[in-house]
Amino acid sequence: MIKLSLATSLVAALGLYVKPRLLRRVDELSPIQSEEVKIVKVSCLPNCTESCWLQAYVYNDRVRVLMPAPDYLEPEYTRGCLRGLSQVFLWYGPDRLRRPMVREPFLRWCRGEVSWEKAVEEAAKLRGSPDKFIEVDWDIALDCASKALAKIMRDYGPASIAYTVQVPGTAYMGKGALMRLASLFGWSSMHAYPLNGDLPTFWAPTFGVQTEELETYEYLNSKLILIFGSNFTVTRTMSARMLVLAREKGAKIVVIDMNYPSVANIADELILINPATDAALALGIVYVLIRDKLYDAEFTKTYTDMPLLVRLDTKTRLKASEVKELSEYAKNIKIPAYRELYTAWDTRRNKIVIVDPRTLERKDPVTGEIYDPALEGEFEVELVDGKRVKVKPVFQLLKDLVYREYTPDKVARIISPSLDLVPKYIDVIERLAREIATIKPVAIIYGASNWQWYNGDLKGRALSLLVALTGNIGMPGSGISTYAGQYKIKWPMWSWWGYDKELTKIRGVAATRRPRWLNWSIFLNYEYRQSEEWRKYRSTEVPWPEKGVRALLIQWWNPFDQHNKALILTRKARREHPEPLDFIMTTEIQWTTSVEYSDIVLPAASWFEKYDLASGPLNPYVQITQPAHDPLFESMPEIWIFKEIAVRTSKIISAEWTEEEIEKIIGLKKSEMIELAKMFYPDPELQRQEEEARMAGRWSLRIARDIANKASELAIERLLEDGRSVVWAEGVTANLTEGITLEELKKRPIRLKLPTPGNRQIPFWVQINMKVPFPNASYPHPIPATARYVKSGRIEFYKDEKAFLDLGEELPVHKDPFEECLYKLYPEDRGKYELVYLTGNSLYRIHSTHSNNAMMLALQDYKPKIYMNPKTMAKLGLKTGDYIELYNRFGNIRGYLVEDPGIHPRVVVFYQGWWRRYTDGTYYNAPNYPWIKPTEIIYFTPGVWEPNTKWNNTLVAVRKLE
Amino acid sequence: MPKWAMVIDLNRCTGCKTCMVACAMWHGLPPGVFWTIVKWAGSNVPQADMATIGDYPSLGSYPIHNICNHCDNAPCVKVCPVNATYKRDDGMVLIDYDKCIGCRYCMSACPYGVRVFLWEDPSRTISDALRRVKSPYPYKQAPDSMAEQNYIYGYPLDHRDNGRLVYRPVLKLRRGIVTKCDWCVERVDKGLKPVCVEVCVGRARIFGDLSDPNSDVSRMLAEKGPNAVRRLEHLGTEPRVYYIPKTSKPRILGEVTS
CATH class of the missing domain: 2.40.40.20 (Barwin-like endoglucanases)
Incomplete structure (x- = not known):
C-alpha cells in the first residue's frame, strides 16, 4: 500500500491543475501495439457438460481474453461462464507443467541402477509429496514409461494396467488416443461415467439406454419444468439461460431439493424435502395420478410395460412360452435373443395375448388383431404344465404398491422436514400430481447429486413414472433428462479408439482390437470382492483382472482428490493396502494433487493449444478446439504422447520378449504389434516423416507438433466419417455427421443430423412417433448390448431379475439410503x-x-x-x-x-x-x-x-x- | 448521439457472477478487484457460494448488483480536481488514466461505492493472489508469478477518447490511481456491447440507447418502467442504470415468503 505523496496531496487538496504528464502514475512501459489482436475460435473442455464455444483474443502469441463466440444457429446457445472465461489462470498459471518429470527411484531403475522392487518401494514413500521429481527430456521420460509399462505387462498381464478416459465427449480425439493406445496392448479401461458417480443407473433398466437428454433449447417448448436435486444455475451455469427464457415464455419451474439451491432463485416454486426421499414423493404423486385417473392410459398401454402380466407365485413376468394356449405360437415368432415374448390381457376379447417386442403397435402377433390391454385386474392362466397361476398387470401391482405404501399422508411424513408441516406437504403432493397430469409438456431434470446414493436408481425409476404415466416422453419440451458429464459417445468411434480397421487390414479378415474394461468401485472395494454378496450376484460379465491392478494411468484426471474414496487410493499408492499400486503415470497440463502421487508426469497441451473434437449432452452440436498458439514450454498434444508410448513400448517388447510371450500376453503376433504401433497416427506416412527427421538428427518439438497437428486433423476427419452411417434404433439408421467437415468446424459448431424433425434432440422421438421398440443405441455399444435390459421393447418399470426380487425392488420403491449399506x-x-x-x-x-x-x-x-x-x-x-x-x-x-x-x-x-x-x-x-x-x-x-x-x-x- | 443506459432485471439474474469475472478478465483486473459486483443478500460471509434469507423451509434469495451508474449529475465528475473523470456526451462517465492523480475525491463523492483505488501496483496484487495459489510445483517460475513472468491478461490495446487514455488493462496501470467500470468504452465505441451484457446468462443486463425508442433498454423500460428504480434517486445524481426489482420469488409450501 502506498500513501499519496505530500506534493500530490497538496496539489489535490488545492485542486490545482497540473500538467498531467508530471504526475501521471500509469505504467511507463507503453504497451507493445505492433501486433494486431487475432481471434481464434476454441472450445472450453472441462467436464461441465457445456463445452462452450469461445473466441480467444490472441495478442503477441498468447490468449489475453476469452469471450463467448456467437456462431450457433440459435443465438441463445452462445455462452461462456466465469470459470471458462478465466481459464488463462490455469494454462498460464504457476502450476503449468513445463517439462516431463520422472521420480528419482524410477529414473535410477531406468538407468539400471536399482531393481524394480526397490524403485517401487522407494517411489511409494514419495507419493503424495512434491519431492524428488527430476525434470528430464521427452526421450528419457517416454523410454522410462514404456519400459515400466512393458515390465508390468510381462509380469502381470496387460489387464493389470488400468486407466480412464476422463471424459470422451470433451475430447473425442485426444482422449481417444489413450483408448487407441490401450487397445493396442489390451489395458483395462475404467469408464469415467460410474467412476465419477455420474452414471444414472435407472436408465438402463427402465429405457435400455445409457442416457437420453432433452436439448436445453427445447425448454422453450416446456410448460412445466421439474428440477429434482439439480443446482442447474451452478452446474449448467450458462444453459440456465434456457430456464430463464422458458419461464418468461410461461413455463412454470418447480425445484425439489433438500437445500435451497441457487436455481430456486429463478423458480416459481420450491419444494424442500428430506434427504433421499424423492422416490417417496414421486410414488405419492403416482398414487394421486392413479386414484384420480389422471394418467394417460393410451400412452401407458402402448409404450410402457404396465400391461405386462406378472405371476403372483414367482413374481416374474409371464412369458408366452410358459402359457399353454400361447406357447406353440411363441415358438413360431422370430425374435432376437435380446427380446422376450411377454403377455398381456386383452380386454376386447377377454383373453391373454402375446406382446410383440418387435413393434410398439398393440397388435396381436398371432392374429394381427388390435388389442386393448388391461391395466388393472387379476387373472388366472393355465401354464404349459397344466398348473393354473394368478397374474396381474404391472400397473395393478404398481397400484397395489402405492395404495399400500405411498398415500399422500404416508409420503408427507417421509418427505416433510418437520411433522407440523405434514398437512401442507399433503397439499403439495395432491397439487403437484394435478399439475403434472394437466400441464403439458412436462420436462424433468434429474440431478446427479440426487442419484449418487445407494438407492439412486430407485429414485430415477420412480421419477420416470411421472413422465411415462402422463405421456410426457418423445414430444418437444418433454421427458426426463440427466445431464451429468460428457460421457455420451454421439456415434461409435472404434475406427480411431480401437485398432479394428488396421488389424483387419493386416490380417485380411474382419478383426477387432479394443481395450478391456474395469469398474472403479470394484477396483477400490477389495472388501466387497471378498463378500458373500459379490459371490452371489456377480455376473461372469463383470471383469476383474486375474492378477489385479498394478498400474494406474491418469490422463487429465485428478483421482487423488476427486475419487479417493475412503482414502483407498492413497493407501494403494502408498502400498499400505492389500492390493498396492506399483506404478502411476500422469499426463497432465498442470501440477495437480494427482501429479504428486505419480512416478512419471508428462506435460500436455491445453485446450487452446491443440486440435480436438467435442460434444455434450445439453445440445446436439459437435465442435472442435484448435490451437491459438503452440503449447507452452515442452508440453505436447496427447496424440503425440500416446503415439510415442505405443511405438517405444512395442520396440521394447519386440526386443526383449519371445514371439510366444508376445502372442500369449498381448494377443498379437510380434509383427502385428509392431505394424499397429507404426499405424498409430491415422496416416502412417506422418509417423514415418517424424521418424525420418529423428534419424537425420532434424527432430525438434516444432516438427513433432506440426506433424501431431496434422495427425489430429486426420483423426478428427476419421471420427466424423464414423458418424456417417449409424444404427440409431432397431431398423432406423442415421447419417449423424452428414455434411459436417473439419473445415466448417473450424468456423462454428454444427448441429448433428439427428433423425428427428429439425434435428432436435428430443429423447425417444423415434420410439414414440414411429413405434420403433426401445431402446435407442447407446454408442459405442450395438443395440443388443443394451436392448436386453428392456426385453419387452417398452419402457420397463417391473424388473424380475433375482437381485431386484431379493431386494424387493421389482417396482420402484423408497428406501432409507443407509440401511442396506x-x-x-x-x-x-x-x-x-x-x-x-x-x-x-x-x-x-x-x-x-x-x-x-x-x-x-x-x-x-x-x-x-x-x-x-x-x-x-x-x-x-x-x-x-x-x-x-x-x-x-x-x-x-x-x-x-x-x-x-x-x-x-x-x-x-x-x-x-x-x-x-x-x-x-x-x-x-x-x-x-x-x-x-x-x-x-x-x-x-x-x-x-x-x-x-x-x-x-x-x-x-x-x-x-x- | 446515443444516450447510453443500462437496465438490470434482477428477476433474470441467476447469481452466477459471470459478469463480474468476465469484466475482470477483459479489463485485466487483478484477482479480488472487481468493477461490478454480484452477491447474495443476507450473508455475513460475502464470499459464500450462496446465501439465503429466512428460516428453513421459509426461505428466499436475492442477488444484489453494483456497477457504476454513469450518472447524469455525477458527483465524481464535479469533484475531480484535474478533470480526469469526465462525462461524455453519450452519457459515459470515464477516467483519463493519464490525468488521474489519485486524490480519491471521486471515491468520497460517489454515493455508490463503485470506484476502485489502486493501493498498490496491480502487478503486486496479482503476485499476492498467485502466491496464495500455493503451487508446490518445484519447477515453477516463482511462487508469485504466472508460468511466463511477463504474461498479462485483458484486452491488450489502449483506447483513447479524443486523446484521453480511457482504457488500458489495469494490470498495466500503476498504483495510486482510481479506476472503475467504463461501460466497456473500448468495445462500445466499436459497436459492441459491454462485456457484462454480452456474457449475461439470464440476459439480465441490457445496454442500449435511451434516445432510440426501439432499443432494448427503451423497450424494457417501456414494459417494466413502473417497476424500474434507480439507486439513491433522492440524491439527484440521475443514474443511467435502472434496476427492475426482484418480484418473482419461489412459492414454498404454497406461500411466497416475505
Missing part, C-alpha cells in the same frame, strides 16, 4: 454420525478443475467452506468462521463454517473440488465409501450397467478445530 456393514455407526454429507459442485470449480484458479480463489477468500443450518450449528455450539472438521470412520475434511438457513437441518455441505493443498491435507472424498449394490453387478455394459460411485451416501460428525 452403512448400517448393514457397521451397525455400530447408527446414531454416531448423523449429518448427511453432500459434496455438490461449486460455482467456482468444475469438479476439481479451477481449484487453483487465482480469480476463483479470490472470489472465495481462498478458504474452503462448510455450510450448515444455523439451528444445527447452535445445537453443536458452533458459529460462522469456526474452523471445523467433518469426519467418520472412513476419513475427514476440514473447512471454515458458514451458516446458511437454506441448508436442511440434517445436512452439511462441502462444495467439492478443493485440492488437498487448501484443506490441510484432508480430502473431501475421504468420508465417502465405494458402496456397491447387488443390482449393479448382475450385468456389465461399460458406462451403461455397472456399479456407480455414491458420493452423497455419507454420514459424518463434526468437531471444532483450534
Whole structure:
C-alpha cells in the first residue's frame, strides 16, 4: 500500500491543475501495439457438460481474453461462464507443467541402477509429496514409461494396467488416443461415467439406454419444468439461460431439493424435502395420478410395460412360452435373443395375448388383431404344465404398491422436514400430481447429486413414472433428462479408439482390437470382492483382472482428490493396502494433487493449444478446439504422447520378449504389434516423416507438433466419417455427421443430423412417433448390448431379475439410503454420525478443475467452506468462521463454517473440488465409501450397467478445530 | 448521439457472477478487484457460494448488483480536481488514466461505492493472489508469478477518447490511481456491447440507447418502467442504470415468503 505523496496531496487538496504528464502514475512501459489482436475460435473442455464455444483474443502469441463466440444457429446457445472465461489462470498459471518429470527411484531403475522392487518401494514413500521429481527430456521420460509399462505387462498381464478416459465427449480425439493406445496392448479401461458417480443407473433398466437428454433449447417448448436435486444455475451455469427464457415464455419451474439451491432463485416454486426421499414423493404423486385417473392410459398401454402380466407365485413376468394356449405360437415368432415374448390381457376379447417386442403397435402377433390391454385386474392362466397361476398387470401391482405404501399422508411424513408441516406437504403432493397430469409438456431434470446414493436408481425409476404415466416422453419440451458429464459417445468411434480397421487390414479378415474394461468401485472395494454378496450376484460379465491392478494411468484426471474414496487410493499408492499400486503415470497440463502421487508426469497441451473434437449432452452440436498458439514450454498434444508410448513400448517388447510371450500376453503376433504401433497416427506416412527427421538428427518439438497437428486433423476427419452411417434404433439408421467437415468446424459448431424433425434432440422421438421398440443405441455399444435390459421393447418399470426380487425392488420403491449399506456393514455407526454429507459442485470449480484458479480463489477468500443450518450449528455450539472438521470412520475434511438457513437441518455441505493443498491435507472424498449394490453387478455394459460411485451416501460428525 | 443506459432485471439474474469475472478478465483486473459486483443478500460471509434469507423451509434469495451508474449529475465528475473523470456526451462517465492523480475525491463523492483505488501496483496484487495459489510445483517460475513472468491478461490495446487514455488493462496501470467500470468504452465505441451484457446468462443486463425508442433498454423500460428504480434517486445524481426489482420469488409450501 502506498500513501499519496505530500506534493500530490497538496496539489489535490488545492485542486490545482497540473500538467498531467508530471504526475501521471500509469505504467511507463507503453504497451507493445505492433501486433494486431487475432481471434481464434476454441472450445472450453472441462467436464461441465457445456463445452462452450469461445473466441480467444490472441495478442503477441498468447490468449489475453476469452469471450463467448456467437456462431450457433440459435443465438441463445452462445455462452461462456466465469470459470471458462478465466481459464488463462490455469494454462498460464504457476502450476503449468513445463517439462516431463520422472521420480528419482524410477529414473535410477531406468538407468539400471536399482531393481524394480526397490524403485517401487522407494517411489511409494514419495507419493503424495512434491519431492524428488527430476525434470528430464521427452526421450528419457517416454523410454522410462514404456519400459515400466512393458515390465508390468510381462509380469502381470496387460489387464493389470488400468486407466480412464476422463471424459470422451470433451475430447473425442485426444482422449481417444489413450483408448487407441490401450487397445493396442489390451489395458483395462475404467469408464469415467460410474467412476465419477455420474452414471444414472435407472436408465438402463427402465429405457435400455445409457442416457437420453432433452436439448436445453427445447425448454422453450416446456410448460412445466421439474428440477429434482439439480443446482442447474451452478452446474449448467450458462444453459440456465434456457430456464430463464422458458419461464418468461410461461413455463412454470418447480425445484425439489433438500437445500435451497441457487436455481430456486429463478423458480416459481420450491419444494424442500428430506434427504433421499424423492422416490417417496414421486410414488405419492403416482398414487394421486392413479386414484384420480389422471394418467394417460393410451400412452401407458402402448409404450410402457404396465400391461405386462406378472405371476403372483414367482413374481416374474409371464412369458408366452410358459402359457399353454400361447406357447406353440411363441415358438413360431422370430425374435432376437435380446427380446422376450411377454403377455398381456386383452380386454376386447377377454383373453391373454402375446406382446410383440418387435413393434410398439398393440397388435396381436398371432392374429394381427388390435388389442386393448388391461391395466388393472387379476387373472388366472393355465401354464404349459397344466398348473393354473394368478397374474396381474404391472400397473395393478404398481397400484397395489402405492395404495399400500405411498398415500399422500404416508409420503408427507417421509418427505416433510418437520411433522407440523405434514398437512401442507399433503397439499403439495395432491397439487403437484394435478399439475403434472394437466400441464403439458412436462420436462424433468434429474440431478446427479440426487442419484449418487445407494438407492439412486430407485429414485430415477420412480421419477420416470411421472413422465411415462402422463405421456410426457418423445414430444418437444418433454421427458426426463440427466445431464451429468460428457460421457455420451454421439456415434461409435472404434475406427480411431480401437485398432479394428488396421488389424483387419493386416490380417485380411474382419478383426477387432479394443481395450478391456474395469469398474472403479470394484477396483477400490477389495472388501466387497471378498463378500458373500459379490459371490452371489456377480455376473461372469463383470471383469476383474486375474492378477489385479498394478498400474494406474491418469490422463487429465485428478483421482487423488476427486475419487479417493475412503482414502483407498492413497493407501494403494502408498502400498499400505492389500492390493498396492506399483506404478502411476500422469499426463497432465498442470501440477495437480494427482501429479504428486505419480512416478512419471508428462506435460500436455491445453485446450487452446491443440486440435480436438467435442460434444455434450445439453445440445446436439459437435465442435472442435484448435490451437491459438503452440503449447507452452515442452508440453505436447496427447496424440503425440500416446503415439510415442505405443511405438517405444512395442520396440521394447519386440526386443526383449519371445514371439510366444508376445502372442500369449498381448494377443498379437510380434509383427502385428509392431505394424499397429507404426499405424498409430491415422496416416502412417506422418509417423514415418517424424521418424525420418529423428534419424537425420532434424527432430525438434516444432516438427513433432506440426506433424501431431496434422495427425489430429486426420483423426478428427476419421471420427466424423464414423458418424456417417449409424444404427440409431432397431431398423432406423442415421447419417449423424452428414455434411459436417473439419473445415466448417473450424468456423462454428454444427448441429448433428439427428433423425428427428429439425434435428432436435428430443429423447425417444423415434420410439414414440414411429413405434420403433426401445431402446435407442447407446454408442459405442450395438443395440443388443443394451436392448436386453428392456426385453419387452417398452419402457420397463417391473424388473424380475433375482437381485431386484431379493431386494424387493421389482417396482420402484423408497428406501432409507443407509440401511442396506452403512448400517448393514457397521451397525455400530447408527446414531454416531448423523449429518448427511453432500459434496455438490461449486460455482467456482468444475469438479476439481479451477481449484487453483487465482480469480476463483479470490472470489472465495481462498478458504474452503462448510455450510450448515444455523439451528444445527447452535445445537453443536458452533458459529460462522469456526474452523471445523467433518469426519467418520472412513476419513475427514476440514473447512471454515458458514451458516446458511437454506441448508436442511440434517445436512452439511462441502462444495467439492478443493485440492488437498487448501484443506490441510484432508480430502473431501475421504468420508465417502465405494458402496456397491447387488443390482449393479448382475450385468456389465461399460458406462451403461455397472456399479456407480455414491458420493452423497455419507454420514459424518463434526468437531471444532483450534 | 446515443444516450447510453443500462437496465438490470434482477428477476433474470441467476447469481452466477459471470459478469463480474468476465469484466475482470477483459479489463485485466487483478484477482479480488472487481468493477461490478454480484452477491447474495443476507450473508455475513460475502464470499459464500450462496446465501439465503429466512428460516428453513421459509426461505428466499436475492442477488444484489453494483456497477457504476454513469450518472447524469455525477458527483465524481464535479469533484475531480484535474478533470480526469469526465462525462461524455453519450452519457459515459470515464477516467483519463493519464490525468488521474489519485486524490480519491471521486471515491468520497460517489454515493455508490463503485470506484476502485489502486493501493498498490496491480502487478503486486496479482503476485499476492498467485502466491496464495500455493503451487508446490518445484519447477515453477516463482511462487508469485504466472508460468511466463511477463504474461498479462485483458484486452491488450489502449483506447483513447479524443486523446484521453480511457482504457488500458489495469494490470498495466500503476498504483495510486482510481479506476472503475467504463461501460466497456473500448468495445462500445466499436459497436459492441459491454462485456457484462454480452456474457449475461439470464440476459439480465441490457445496454442500449435511451434516445432510440426501439432499443432494448427503451423497450424494457417501456414494459417494466413502473417497476424500474434507480439507486439513491433522492440524491439527484440521475443514474443511467435502472434496476427492475426482484418480484418473482419461489412459492414454498404454497406461500411466497416475505
